[in-house]
Amino acid sequence: MTHNGATDVIDYLDALLDDSAPVADRPRVAAPPPVAAPAAAAQAPAPVAAATKPAATKPAAAAATGVQPGPITIAAASRWLRVVVGSDSYALELLRVQEVVRVVPIVPMRGATRAVLGVMNLRGRIVPVFDLGLWLHAGQVDVGEQSRIVVIERDDELIGVLVSAVEDVVTLGRDRIEPPLPGNAPGVVLGVARVGACPTVLFDAYALYG
Secondary structure, three states, rough: HHHHHHHHHHHHHHOOOOOOOOHHHOOOOOOOOOOOOHHHHHOOOOOEHHOOOOOOHHHHHHHHOOOOOOOOOOOOOOEEEEEEEOOOEEEEEEEEEEEEEEOOOOEEEOOOOOOEEEEEEOOOOEEEEEEEEHHHHOOOOOOOOOOOOEEEEOOOOOEEEOOOOOEEEEEEEEEHHHOOOOOOOOOOOEEEEOOEEEEEEEEEEHHHHO
């Protein structure tokens, strides 16, 4: 992903979000046009083979197996995309975000774990979509007008993350980030930052790749 990709996301969020109002009261702004789903997805889609997806990794599973993502370092000042899952606030590092899109038709995948909703067509690319609430064991995301799919990119491999809403972009220094609580899977939850009145859980989006 190029730095231009991060700039596009920031510009899009500046238009989409009004920091002075709660998420539910913010005016809707035209987002990038949704990508048309494959013709088969318009009707009753047949499940696609699970072999087309990367392996799903859950924080609890990582802790149980002892397989953890690589070491994570947080820059002295880094930018984070804050998202909402239910009533909770989470954030992922902006540099790992390719784009934010509206919810599009998702084709289920045979044999996928519960957190993997299926795949979507993103400009001709097949992208697995995770329900972030199920992946974090925080409850299923209820899709509504504010719901978005955050597209994560690593080494030209894409993953979509369904969230209840996108809040804003914040800059956090190490002095504003507290260590994760004991019991959190190491390398998945990076810390907790207090932005306003609500704590925001910072997690490593690359852990979704397994």
